[in-house]
Structure formats: structure tokens, C-alpha cells
Amino acid sequence: MWIESIKALVIVGAMSLAAFIYARMAFSEVVGAATIDRWRNIFLATTLAAFLIPNFWIMLGAIALIAVVMGASEKFKPALYLLLLFAIPAASAIVPGFGGIQNFLALYPFNILAIVILFPLLLFLNEHRGRGRVGRFADWCFILFSLLTLALAFRDTTVTDGFRRATAYILTAFGPYLVFSRVDWSLGRLKLATLAYVIPFVGLGAVAAAESLLHWHMYRNAVELWNIDFFSRYLARSGYLRAYGSVFGPISFGLFTVIAIALLPALIASAKRKFLPRLGFIPLGVGLIATFSRGPWVGAALAIATYAATSDRPLRNLVRLGLFGLALVAGLTATPFGADLLAMLPFIGEVEENTIDYRQKLFDVGWQVVMQNPWFGSEHYLETEAMQSLVQGQGIVDIVNSYLQVALDKGLVGLALFVGVSMFSAIALYRSIGAARRVDPELAAYCQSWFAALVAVMLVLATTTNVVAQIAETHWLLCGICVGIARSVAAQAAAPLRAPVVMAEPAPDPPPPADGAPSAKALPPHLRQYAKR
Numbered sequence: 001m002w003i004e005s006i007k008a009l010v011i012v013g014a015m016s017l018a019a020f021i022y023a024r025m026a027f028s029e030v031v032g033a034a035t036i037d038r039w040r041n042i043f044l045a046t047t048l049a050a051f052l053i054p055n056f057w058i059m060l061g062a063i064a065l066i067a068v069v070m071g072a073s074e075k076f077k078p079a080l081y082l083l084l085l086f087a088i089p090a091a092s093a094i095v096p097g098f099g100g101i102q103n104f105l106a107l108y109p110f111n112i113l114a115i116v117i118l119f120p121l122l123l124f125l126n127e128h129r130g131r132g133r134v135g136r137f138a139d140w141c142f143i144l145f146s147l148l149t150l151a152l153a154f155r156d157t158t159v160t161d162g163f164r165r166a167t168a169y170i171l172t173a174f175g176p177y178l179v180f181s182r183v184d185w186s187l188g189r190l191k192l193a194t195l196a197y198v199i200p201f202v203g204l205g206a207v208a209a210a211e212s213l214l215h216w217h218m219y220r221n222a223v224e225l226w227n228i229d230f231f232s233r234y235l236a237r238s239g240y241l242r243a244y245g246s247v248f249g250p251i252s253f254g255l256f257t258v259i260a261i262a263l264l265p266a267l268i269a270s271a272k273r274k275f276l277p278r279l280g281f282i283p284l285g286v287g288l289i290a291t292f293s294r295g296p297w298v299g300a301a302l303a304i305a306t307y308a309a310t311s312d313r314p315l316r317n318l319v320r321l322g323l324f325g326l327a328l329v330a331g332l333t334a335t336p337f338g339a340d341l342l343a344m345l346p347f348i349g350e351v352e353e354n355t356i357d358y359r360q361k362l363f364d365v366g367w368q369v370v371m372q373n374p375w376f377g378s379e380h381y382l383e384t385e386a387m388q389s390l391v392q393g394q395g396i397v398d399i400v401n402s403y404l405q406v407a408l409d410k411g412l413v414g415l416a417l418f419v420g421v422s423m424f425s426a427i428a429l430y431r432s433i434g435a436a437r438r439v440d441p442e443l444a445a446y447c448q449s450w451f452a453a454l455v456a457v458m459l460v461l462a463t464t465t466n467v468v469a470q471i472a473e474t475h476w477l478l479c480g481i482c483v484g485i486a487r488s489v490a491a492q493a494a495a496p497l498r499a500p501v502v503m504a505e506p507a508p509d510p511p512p513p514a515d516g517a518p519s520a521k522a523l524p525p526h527l528r529q530y531a532k533r
Contacts, residue, residue, distance in 0.1 A: 005225055008218035009051040012207055016047060019203030019283075023195065026276035030267060031195050039083055039196065042070045046087045050109075050219075056093045056226040063088060063109060064116045071117070076189055078179060079196040081117045082477075085110055086200050086256065089219040090247045090469040093228040105164055110470050111171045118175030125182055134490045135181065135428045135483035141420035142177055142479070148376075148414055156379040173476045177421075180480030185488040190446040191270060193481070194263045201260035202280055205287025208243035208253065212290040219246045238340050243290040247469040251400075254296025255460045256474060257288045262303035262453035269445035294346045295463030301325075303456035310433055310448045312441070358390075359400060359463070365390060366404045370412070377411035402466035425479040426454050428486035435493040443492075447485055454478045 020040035024033055045066050053059040067084060074080045088109035095105045149169050154162030183189065211217055215234075223230050235242040235250060242250035261284050268277040288300055308317035332338025346356065365386050372378070381387060382397055390397045399405045407415040429451045437444035457478055466472050 002225075005051055005221040008216075008221040009048070011210060012051070012203075012218055013044060013047055015206040015210070016043060016200070016203040018206065019199055022202060022276075022280070023199045026280065027195055027267060027271065029272060030191050030270045035192070036195075036199075038070075038073065039199065042066060042080070043083060043087055043200065045070060046084055050088045051222045051225075054225045054227065056091075056228050059088075059226060060107070060109060060112050064112050067113060067116050076192050077117050077121060078183060079189075079192040081113055082193055083196040083200065084113055085197075085470060085473070086204065086246050088246065089223050091223045091226065091228060091230050093226070105167055110473060114171055114175040114473070118179045121179050122175065125179060134432075134487045135425070138421055138424035138428060138479060138483050139181070141417045141424060142173075145414065145417035145421060146173060148410060148417065152376065152379075152410060152414075172472045176473050176477035177480040180477045181483040181487075183481075183484050183488075184491075185481070185485045187440065187443050187446070190443070190485070191267070194266055194446060194449065198260045198263055198267065198280065198284075201257055201287065202283045204245040204253075205257065205283035205285075205290075208245050208257075208287040208290040209283075211243040211245070212241045212292075215241045217241075217244065217248075219248070237292040238344060240290075240292055240340075242292045243287070245287075249464075249468050250291040251293045251295055251460070251464040252469040252471055254288055254291040254293040255299065255457060255464065255471065257284060257291070258296050258299045258303055258456050258460060259453045259474070259478070260284050261288065261300050262307065262456055263449045265307050266445040266449035270442055289341065292344060293463075294344060295460050298346060299456040299460040302459055303452045306452035306455045307448050310430070310451060312437060312444075358392075358398075362390060362399065363401060363404060366399070366401070366408060370404075370407045373411060375411045375413055377407065377409045377414060379409075381408045398465075400464055402461040402464065402471075405465055405467070421479050422454065422458050422475070425482040426451060426458070429454070429482040432486040432489040436489045439489065439492050443489070447489065450478070450482055450485060454482050 017040070020036060020043070024036045024040075028036060046063050049059055049062040049066065053062055063084070067080065071077070071080045090108060090110070092106040092108045095107050146169070150166050153165035153169065157165075185193075207218060217232065217234065220232055223232075232248045244250045244253040247253045247256065261281070264277070264280050264284065267280075268274055271277045288296060304321060305318065308314060308321050311317050329342070332341060369381050369384055369386050370377070372384070373381075387397055392398055399408070403415060403419070406418045410418075429447055433444055433447045433451065436447045457475060461471075461475065464471065466475060
């Protein structure tokens with residue numbers, strides 16, 4: 001077990017190091033080489049702790065210490081959270097009870113990151129206080145959805161279990177949304193946050209490719225050392241292993257990679273030399289392909305199209321994007337691997353069509369169950385006869401639709417509020433793109449990228465559950481950052497323009513005396529005071 005873990009660590013560590021070396025070469029003019037070097041040290045230290053510490057609880061303490069001590073010099077803490085969010089495998093263990101309470105809470109490594117990085121910021125961070133009404137509808141939807149979730153946590157269960165569920169939701173949603181929506185997003189901070197998210201996925205994309213080629217999930221070896229109850233599967237499609245990196249779900253990993261693909265164009269816009277930054281699409285694209293997940297593939301196409309459609313020349317960019325897509329498809333058809341990929345595409349491919357049929361049946365049956373308790377859902381929807389008809393070979397009902405899952409659990413009221421947070425966050429940022437372009441075209445590129453990321457995630461959420469890995473955390477922080485950026489752009493656009501400094505013209509020289517005597521300026525300095533006498 002130790003040997004396999006060390007082998008996996010060598011590969012993961014080497015690819016992570018390569019990602020930071022690439023970032024230093026491509027983006028040092030965007031963020032600064034010293035910042036990238038500091039991030040590299042923190043990320044690699046966290047990776048070492050994940051693979052070499054054989055106890056889950058000691059490992060959690062170690063990553064908390066790394067985040068606090070090594071991240072103490074990090075001036076913008078939300079970027080540190082984004083940097084480490086996917087550095088540790090997404091596995092959990094039950095916190096031992098206390099005071100007569102048993103099995104209090106399932107704790108994940110990213111919960112620890114929220115506790116030590118984000119929650120301290122909630123105590124004093126509100127940089128948008130009094131800055132108008134931008135994003136207020138998203139805020140109200142989030143507040144009402146949170147109140148509904150906390151209230152329903154105590155439905156048909158014990159008080160202890162209710163507190164357990166409420167605590168889990170607070171750890172999941174409060175830090176990401178409230179912190180990221182209340183940050184003052186200057187252009188410099190946007191660069192930090194965007195690059196902090198993208199760099200790890202450059203390395204994870206290479207890890208995903210290695211997983212698929214070697215038929216080996218490397219992060220699984222780290223979890224096996226932790227001595228916790230953990231289950232993960234080796235999934236294949238058309239003979240290819242579906243990679244998932246540190247998140248243990250191919251669709252989840254694909255969703256997170258789609259966000260990185262959506263964010264990379266903004267970093268390219270900030271770079272003076274474009275060649276190396278554009279190469280970042282290669283590991284990200286390879287990592288996305290290695291998931292062999294159709295939903296994220298469609299999400300990536302939507303993200304790129306959305307970025308192009310919100311640019312200052314949308315028609316030209318969409319035409320160029322379409323031509324590039326046609327050329328890419330033509331090139332793929334000429335290779336055996338490309339033919340396999342095209343066969344997996346939704347609607348036109350023929351591989352595993354039964355999964356599409358299952359999703360359609362799930363929606364039809366699930367909607368009927370929702371209508372049985374339409375307002376606030378039911379705690380026991382899985383026990384209904386209709387849902388039991390969907391049990392698969394693993395003995396579970398796989399609800400691969402986040403919106404349906406919210407409707408089943410919290411009813412149409414909960415679904416409307418959940419969708420409202422995403423929709424109003426996206427609308428707020430979309431409306432700010434034009435204003436950002438008038439303030440600074442570079443700022444507009446970041447608005448476009450984060451807007452495209454949220455739009456793509458809203459689509460992919462219809463193909464997976466939001467209780468897997470870091471999906472819920474990522475969704476809430478995306479909504480939060482979109483609201484925060486929109487508020488910051490509104491504040492910058494409303495700031496009074498600095499009046500230009502007008503230099504006064506020098507006064508004309510006085511006319512010479514009528515008698516032809518020399519003027520005062522012609523006299524030596526010590527005699528000028530007698531000129532008018």
C-alpha cells in the first residue's frame with residue numbers, strides 16, 4: 001500500500017510541479033513570479049500531507065496548519081481557498097460524537113479549508129456595504145433558500161440529526177457564497193483568483209490523462225492510507241477508463257475542468273505574450289476528454305460559445321469558433337480515437353444510449369413524485385414505489401439531476417429559490433460586462449469568463465447530483481463571485497472621473513517701456529526691484 005501511494009505521489013507531484021513551472025513561464029506578468037512560487041510551495045506541501053500522512057484526522061490538522069502558517073503571507077485569502085480546493089482527495093469520515101451525540105458530522109478536507117480560510121473572513125468582511133442594489137435578488141434567494149434548508153433539516157428526524165444536517169449546509173454554502181459575494185473584486189484580485197483556480201487543473205488534466213492511459217486512479221492510493229470507510233468505482237466507457245483526479249467522479253471532475261476552460265481566456269487577455277498561455281488549453285482539454293463524460297463536454301462548448309458571444313465582436317468570434325469546431329471534428333474523424341469520441345457524443349453518438357434513456361425516465365418519474373408534495377418536497381421520496389422502480393444494478397436510485405434532486409427534497413419553492421440564486425447571479429454579471437468594458441476592457445474579459453463558467457455549470461448541474469465532491473461549494477462560490485464582481489464593476493463605473501489637470505498658460509511678458517529703456521526682465525536679478533522706480 002505504501003509503495004503504491006509513493007508511486008502515485010511521484011506522478012501527481014511531478015505533474016503538479018510541471019503545472020506551476022508552466023504557470024510561472026506563461027503568467028508571471030499577470031500575477032507575479034513570487035506569488036506563483038509561494039502557491040507552488042503551499043500546494044505541494046498539501047499534496048505531500050495528503051499522500052504521506054496515514055491518519056485522516058492528523059492529515060486534516062496538517063492541511064489546516066499549512067493553510068494557516070504557509071498561507072499567512074497571502075494577502076488575498078479567497079485565492080488561497082481556490083488554490084487548495086481540489087488539492088486533497090474528496091473523501092470524508094464521520095466526526096466522533098460528543099456529549100451523548102454519536103456520528104456527529106461527515107467532514108471533508110475542503111470543509112476544513114472553509115473553516116480556517118473563509119469563515120474567519122465572515123467576521124469582518126463586507127467590502128460592498130452600501131453599494132446599491134446590484135445582486136440583491138440573488139442575495140434574497142440565497143437567504144430564503146438557506147432558511148428553508150435549515151428549517152427542513154429538522155423535518156421528520158431527530159433534533160440531533162437536524163443539527164447535523166444544518167451544520168453540513170452551513171459549512172457547504174455560507175463561506176463560499178457570503179465571502180465571495182462581499183469581496184471588492186479589483187482587477188488584481190480577479191487575476192489572483194482566476195489563476196489560483198486554473199493552475200491546479202493544468203496539473204490535474206495531466207493526471208487525468210495518465211489515469212486513463214494507465215488504468216489507475218492515483219488519488220485513491222492516498223485515501224487508502226487514511227483508514228476510513230471509502231467507496232469508489234473504476235468506470236469505463238468504450239474501453240477507456242473515465243478519469244476523475246482528486247474528486248472521485250468523472251462528471252464532477254469534468255464540471256470543474258469546464259470552469260477552468262472558461263476562465264483561461266481571461267488570463268490570456270491579460271498576458272502580453274499569448275502563445276504560452278494558449279497552450280493551457282491542451283492539458284485542460286485532454287483532462288476533460290479523459291473523463292469521457294458527455295455533459296461536461298457540452299458544458300465546455302457552451303462556456304466557450306458564451307465567452308465569444310459576450311465579447312465586443314460577438315458575430316466574428318462565433319464564426320471563427322464555429323469554423324475551428326468544424327476543423328476539429330474533421331480532424332477527429334480521421335483518427336480511430338476521434339471516431340470513438342464522436343460515437344460518445346450526445347444525440348449523435350450511439351455509445352451507452354441507455355444512460356440517456358435512464359435520465360429521461362428519471363425525470364418523468366421524478367416529476368410525478370415531486371407533484372405528490374409540490375410545495376416543500378418530502379423526506380421519504382426515495383421510498384415511494386415510483387422511485388423504487390428506478391433502482392439500478394448497484395441497488396441505488398442514481399438521481400443524476402441536481403434540479404430534480406432539489407425539487408424532490410425541497411419542493412417547487414426550494415427549486416425556484418435554488419435556480420433564482422444562479423439565474424440572478426448570472427444576470428447581474430451579464431449586465432455588468434458592458435460597464436466593465438467602458439471602465440477597462442481587461443476587466444470585461446474576467447466578467448465574460450466568470451459569467452461563462454456559471455452558465456456552463458448551470459447546464460452541467462442537470463446531468464449530475466450536487467451532493468458529490470465539491471459541486472455544491474463550487475456552485476455557491478461561482479454565484480457569489482458573479483454577484484461580487486457585478487457590485488465591484490458598478491462601484492467602479494459610478495466613481496466620478498478624475499478631472500484632467502489643465503496647465504495654466506504662462507502670462508505674457510509686459511510691454512517694453514515707452515522710452516526704450518530696458519525691460520525689468522532684461523536687467524540683472526539684483527536690479528529688477530528698481531526697474532519701476
